[in-house]
Each structure stands twice: as structure tokens, then as C-alpha cells.
Amino acid sequence: MTYLKEIGEYVQTTAEVISSILDMQVIICDTDLELVGDSYPDFSPKDSRISHESILTEVMELGKNVVLDSNESHQGCAKCANREKCNVISIVGMPIIYEDNIIGSIGILAESQNSKEILLSKKEYYMGFISKMSDLLISKVRERKKNIELKILRKRLLSIVDSIDGALISSDGSGHIIHWNTNIKDFFNISDLKGKKIHLYDIIQHPSIRELVEKGIEFKNKEIVFNRDGKTTYALISGKTIDLDDYKYGAVIVLKKLTDVYDEVNDLSNNRITTNFNQIVGSSKQINIIKNKAQMVSNSKSTVLIQGESGTGKEVFARAIHYTSKLKDKPFIAINCAAIPDNLLESELFGYDEGAFSGAKKGGKIGKFQLAEGGTIFLDEIGEMPLHLQTKLLRVLQERYIERLGSNTSIPINVRVIAATNKKLEEMILTKEFREDLYYRLNVIPIRIPSLRERKEDIPFLLEYFLEINNKLLGKSIKGYTEDAMKTLINYDWRGNVRELQNLVEYVVNMAPSDYIRKEDIPARLLNNFRNSDASGNIDKNSEDAFDINENYKVESLDDIIKRNIIKALKYFGDDLAGKEMASKVLGISRATLYRKIKEYNIV
Incomplete structure (x- = not known):
């Protein structure tokens, strides 16, 4: 065991202290028979070992105190190669025991007849003294082990923090930043943080941060916008306090890019029912024409309007267009405009902020357009969309921005839109049930699926x-x-x-x-x-x-x-x-x- 080597300097100091107090030489060895502490002036721990026949070896083997009255009476001394040069005539040895394991031994050496007489006459006193010094060594070993465990724990925690899928910032009780993980680079220049005493308020301007630091009010998934080097990043921010015994010691902030959130939702959702055109059954001239046309436009960013009777497979075609395109690894989000009440459809499509209306979910909700970021949104039964939402959808298609209910923040979107209907939209335009300008915006690439x-x-x-x-x-x-x-x-x-x-x-x-x-x-x-x-x-x-x-x-x-x-x-x-x-x-x-x-x- 290497316990004593790990505190080698302390062991050497202990040997010198014991020697100065008792006026005798002291050696301390470990279970590898290596000398870790030695009061002799010319001691060097390198290549310093005791023999297998040494008294201290016997101490460790027996696990008890051993007293050598005379070097003449010990078998090890008789066999020792250095017998003629050795001045030691008497030894008192004691094992060092840590957690029921012997980790070494301490020996007090008498090199003169006078020292021998003193040692043997006061051996009980010396044993007691050595025992106390052994306890100090064990305390140091225990402290060292605890420090190592704390360092290992810290390393593990830092590894966990760095593996979090998002940026993490921790602060003290007053809000000053004390740590961050590597993902913070997605939001801030790390060079701006290192070596400086920076407050959370200095880098994150959001009202929830002040409430977290000053009042201990935690929050989750608030939307926030960061601008750095001319680049805008949209993110979700959450904050939690660090409490112990009713005292707040700090806070932890987690930031996640919205694009990463969308990808996670896409990976976990059941919308990844991949479809390709080979899975669309049929070899008639009519269906082959439509399949070829849909495949040709699959990589286009233009809006597609799929028309056909109910049950002809409009969503199957929409999925095939998506999963044949370059967007196949991005989200495919489908929403049936006829299946959701008019008063809820807007919040489903565009999301809402906390407090936007009575019963709104705490923290708000992300809408389908945001969930489809980078991919495709499929608006089924578009002919059932109420007129006031048609106006908002037209603006989204033109400007490529959305606004959540209860918010005045414009959020850019990068989404390909595929719409479908079994209604005759041209007739609905004449009866003022469908906006003509929206129809032309949707009908950039028309696809009509033939009936059976x-x-x-x-x-x-x-x-x-x-x-x-x-x-x-x-x-x-x-x-x-x-x-x-x-x-x-x-x-x-x-x-x-x-x-x-x-x-x-x-x-x-x-x-x-x-x-x-x-x-x-x-x-x-x-x-x-x-x-x-x-x-x-x-x-x-x-x-x-x-x-x-x-x-x-x-x-x-x-x-x-x-x-x-x-x-x-x-x-x-x-x-x-x-x-x-x-x-x-x-x-x-x-x-x-x-x-x-x-x-x-x-x-x-």
C-alpha cells in the first residue's frame, strides 16, 4: 500500500520530530519495505529499503509491538549483510494500523549502550509516545484520502456538468459567477469571463434572473435572445437556487439553444414514421405521374399544396416528400387544423408565453412551427382554418417570423410548409371562406392526388x-x-x-x-x-x-x-x-x- 508514500514529506517530518524529542534515531517504513521517513541526516528515500529479516518487517508481519533487547539475540541481525557496519544495538518497533490494515511501522533505534538502557527502561513511555505519533500519521493518511475523494468527486461533478446538453452557470449567493461549463461558449466569449468578477446581471438581461438572485424565485424554460458578434441566438433559460438548511448559497442557470431543443423533441417524438415513394402502392399512370412530380420537388423549399379526396393518402405523400428530401433528419410535424378548436389552434401553431391567457401553462409552450424548425410542418385540412388565422399564417409565410401568444418578440423560423385539403379552395375563395392571397402563397407547387x-x-x-x-x-x-x-x-x-x-x-x-x-x-x-x-x-x-x-x-x-x-x-x-x-x-x-x-x- 502507498498510503505513507502519498504523505511522504509529512512522514519524514514526523521521523525528525520524534528523533529530536527522544534524542534517538527513528525510521518509518511501509509494507513494501521502503523507508519513507528516516532521521539520519543523509537520508534519501530513493532506493532506501529494509531487509526481509528486519525487526520492522517482523513488526508488520506480527501486527504487534516488538522490542529488540540486543542485536545478538535476533536472527535477522545475525544474517544481516551490514552487520559489521551497523551501530544499532536495540530497537522498539510499532505497527501503523489504518482501517484494520497494517500500512507500515515505526522504529526507535538505540546506537549506544546508554541509549539502549534509556530505551529499554522507558519503553512503555516511548511506546505511548510513538502510538500518538502513529495516530497523527493515520489522521494525515485519512485527511489525504478524504482530499483525494473530494478531488475525484469534484472531477466527476465537473465531467457531469460538462456533459450536460446545454450551457450551465453557477453563482454564489450574491449572484457573482463562480463556475461555468464548456458549452457556455455557444452564448458568450469565455475570454470575457475568465479572471474577472462578473455578476449574472452583467451577462444575462432577463427579469427572472433578478427574481432568482434576490428573492429565490426559481423558473423554467423562459425564452431569451442573445446577440453576439452580429449573430442572434434564441434559447430557453432555467434557474434554480442552491439551498442548505434554509440558507441560499447560490444559483444554477441552464441555457439551451432552441435549435437543440427542437432536435431533442424530434428525436423523442413519434413523428419519425419514415415514408418513401416506393412505399406508396400503385403503378398506374396517374399515380406514377404524381409520385414523379412529388419526388422532383422534394428538395425544394417552396410551399406545397396537396389536394385530393379524403383517404387518398395526402399525409403519406407529405411524409414521402419530407423523408426523401435533404430535411429527412429534421423534424416532420403534422397538425390537423380541423381537429383543434378555433380558440386553441393559434396557440398550437405559434405557442404562447406564461400568463398569455387564463389557464396558460407555467413557463409557456412552444408551438408547432418552432418544433418543426429546420424541417417540415404539415398543415392538414388547411381549408378548415378560420379566416383570422389565415391572415396570421400568410404573414408567417411571407416574413418567416412568428410571435407567440402573449409575446411581442419575433422569432425567426426556417420551416418548409406542406399544406393539404380535401376542399375546393377556389370555390371557398369565391364565397369568402378562404383568403385568395394565402391560396396563392400555399399553391406554389400544387399536387393533386387521384381518387381510387x-x-x-x-x-x-x-x-x-x-x-x-x-x-x-x-x-x-x-x-x-x-x-x-x-x-x-x-x-x-x-x-x-x-x-x-x-x-x-x-x-x-x-x-x-x-x-x-x-x-x-x-x-x-x-x-x-x-x-x-x-x-x-x-x-x-x-x-x-x-x-x-x-x-x-x-x-x-x-x-x-x-x-x-x-x-x-x-x-x-x-x-x-x-x-x-x-x-x-x-x-x-x-x-x-x-x-x-x-x-x-x-x-x-
Whole structure:
């Protein structure tokens, strides 16, 4: 153990003090048999050791006091190589014990007959004296250990403070800064703080700081703006007092950049449901045109307006645009303007300060626009937004600043806006329900998603896709649809579009009693609501939505449509493993389903 070496100077001083008081030589060694203290004038701790046969070695081995009456009677002295040069004729040795462990020993040496007689005659006195000096050494060892523990604790605390995701400042009871972590450089020039007595008021101008220092009023997540070197930084600031026995010893301030807060919210939120265009099922001409257009504009910062009937997948397209773009690692924040009451929508979009209205959350709340910082905000059902908010949204889109409710501070935003609606905004403009200028600001890049009625050739692939998903989800193994069932589902009007189809497939997978979904497994409400079809499911030839059928035209069967599209995809991408993987993605089916269809249709 190295306890005594760690306080080497103190051990040496102790040896010299004992020697001067007792007028005898003193040595102190550790368990490595190294001399740590020696009263001889020419002592040097380097390479100074005692032998394994030494009296002090025996003291440490036995763990008790040992008295050498004569060097003639000790076996170690008889074997000692320095016997002829050694002047020591008597020794009194005592172990040094710390926390039940022997860490060394002290020896008083008599080198003359007179010293020997004094030593032996007063050994009890000397033992008592050495014991007290040993206690002093142990106290010093304990103090040293405590100091080391405190230093280690301080190092750990400093490491923790530096690892905090934000800037931290601590002050004394009067508000003078006594410590800061490395992240403070994001807000202040550290050179301005070092070696100076600086008050919190000098660097942070916020009313909550004065209340914290003077009244001990803690606060959390207050918004603050810093300007340094021509650069503006928006942050959240929190303050907490350091109390002990009802006395305030100081305060701790934590600063977080708003951009870092947004990133944390994005990482922890459930909005990271990544979507790409390959996951949008369908290979019809109409849907491919829209997918190509949306992919082309994915990296544009321009506002996108997605229009389409309810259930066509407007949010799926919005997510695909975001996660295909350069913003894919930034937030995607969606808000349904129709799902939030008018009086709450403004605070949801733009946030509010503490005390902005009755019942406002303490510390205020960050709005969706701020949460979407650096990424995309998706404003679903934009046609339901009240007119007074349309005016505020227009200003945000033009100026790229927002103001929280109850605040007059303008906060810059860097957000790409995608809006969506199933309303006919042009008609709403005529009836003064929607602002024309906002419409033009939103409609920079218009995308219209076709209904299922406009892309019936995608219905078989959607049915297969949702069948596979629900088989896995519900633990079923339904193989497919009968011809009658498939024909019925293709000819159905699908007013609810893909969403209605998805729910229908989940229902029939739950209820189907056999390996194939039959026409009779389809809910009666669906069969009773056919438009442009008779009771048998045949298409009304006079319908404007019917296939273009005449006497010289033969309707292509469903199997032929599926087979033709598979062959087309394999021809384009190739029939190797990679080609089949790409073909299955474009067709909106799994690779296993593709292999099954290849076998079923005998595609070579």
C-alpha cells in the first residue's frame, strides 16, 4: 500500500520530530519495505529499503509491538549483510494500523549502550509516545484520502456538468459567477469571463434572473435572445437556487439553444414514421405521374399544396416528400387544423408565453412551427382554418417570423410548409371562406392526388398489399380473393378511397372463414352502396365512370391486368434478384407475393 508514500514529506517530518524529542534515531517504513521517513541526516528515500529479516518487517508481519533487547539475540541481525557496519544495538518497533490494515511501522533505534538502557527502561513511555505519533500519521493518511475523494468527486461533478446538453452557470449567493461549463461558449466569449468578477446581471438581461438572485424565485424554460458578434441566438433559460438548511448559497442557470431543443423533441417524438415513394402502392399512370412530380420537388423549399379526396393518402405523400428530401433528419410535424378548436389552434401553431391567457401553462409552450424548425410542418385540412388565422399564417409565410401568444418578440423560423385539403379552395375563395392571397402563397407547387375511381388498375395491388399486412398483423394466412370478390371490389365506388379500402380488408381478413375472401364475406353495407353497378356487381354501361365498352371491345380480366404489369415491371428492372426486389416495390407488393404471382401466372 502507498498510503505513507502519498504523505511522504509529512512522514519524514514526523521521523525528525520524534528523533529530536527522544534524542534517538527513528525510521518509518511501509509494507513494501521502503523507508519513507528516516532521521539520519543523509537520508534519501530513493532506493532506501529494509531487509526481509528486519525487526520492522517482523513488526508488520506480527501486527504487534516488538522490542529488540540486543542485536545478538535476533536472527535477522545475525544474517544481516551490514552487520559489521551497523551501530544499532536495540530497537522498539510499532505497527501503523489504518482501517484494520497494517500500512507500515515505526522504529526507535538505540546506537549506544546508554541509549539502549534509556530505551529499554522507558519503553512503555516511548511506546505511548510513538502510538500518538502513529495516530497523527493515520489522521494525515485519512485527511489525504478524504482530499483525494473530494478531488475525484469534484472531477466527476465537473465531467457531469460538462456533459450536460446545454450551457450551465453557477453563482454564489450574491449572484457573482463562480463556475461555468464548456458549452457556455455557444452564448458568450469565455475570454470575457475568465479572471474577472462578473455578476449574472452583467451577462444575462432577463427579469427572472433578478427574481432568482434576490428573492429565490426559481423558473423554467423562459425564452431569451442573445446577440453576439452580429449573430442572434434564441434559447430557453432555467434557474434554480442552491439551498442548505434554509440558507441560499447560490444559483444554477441552464441555457439551451432552441435549435437543440427542437432536435431533442424530434428525436423523442413519434413523428419519425419514415415514408418513401416506393412505399406508396400503385403503378398506374396517374399515380406514377404524381409520385414523379412529388419526388422532383422534394428538395425544394417552396410551399406545397396537396389536394385530393379524403383517404387518398395526402399525409403519406407529405411524409414521402419530407423523408426523401435533404430535411429527412429534421423534424416532420403534422397538425390537423380541423381537429383543434378555433380558440386553441393559434396557440398550437405559434405557442404562447406564461400568463398569455387564463389557464396558460407555467413557463409557456412552444408551438408547432418552432418544433418543426429546420424541417417540415404539415398543415392538414388547411381549408378548415378560420379566416383570422389565415391572415396570421400568410404573414408567417411571407416574413418567416412568428410571435407567440402573449409575446411581442419575433422569432425567426426556417420551416418548409406542406399544406393539404380535401376542399375546393377556389370555390371557398369565391364565397369568402378562404383568403385568395394565402391560396396563392400555399399553391406554389400544387399536387393533386387521384381518387381510387381514377386509378382502378391499382386496386388489385392495394388489396394484395393490405391483405399481406393484415395477415401478419392478425396472425391469419388468407391466400387471396375469389374472382367474384375481386371484381366486386374493383367496381366499388370507394368514396373513402385508400383509407376505406384498408379498413375493408382488415374487416374481411378478420371475418373470412376460408382460405380465400369471397364476395359474401364483403359487408352488406358495401354491396348495397354500389354506384353505377347492378345487384350482381356488373358495370352499368351507361355510367360515365364505366369502362369504355362496346361490342368490338373485350374487357381485360383482372388476372390479365396483374400479369401484364408484372411482366412489364420485370422487363424494365430485370428478372434477377435485384430486379425482382425493385419490381415488387413498384408494384406495391412483397417479394414473396411477387414470386407467388410469377408461379401462379406461369411467367417465365
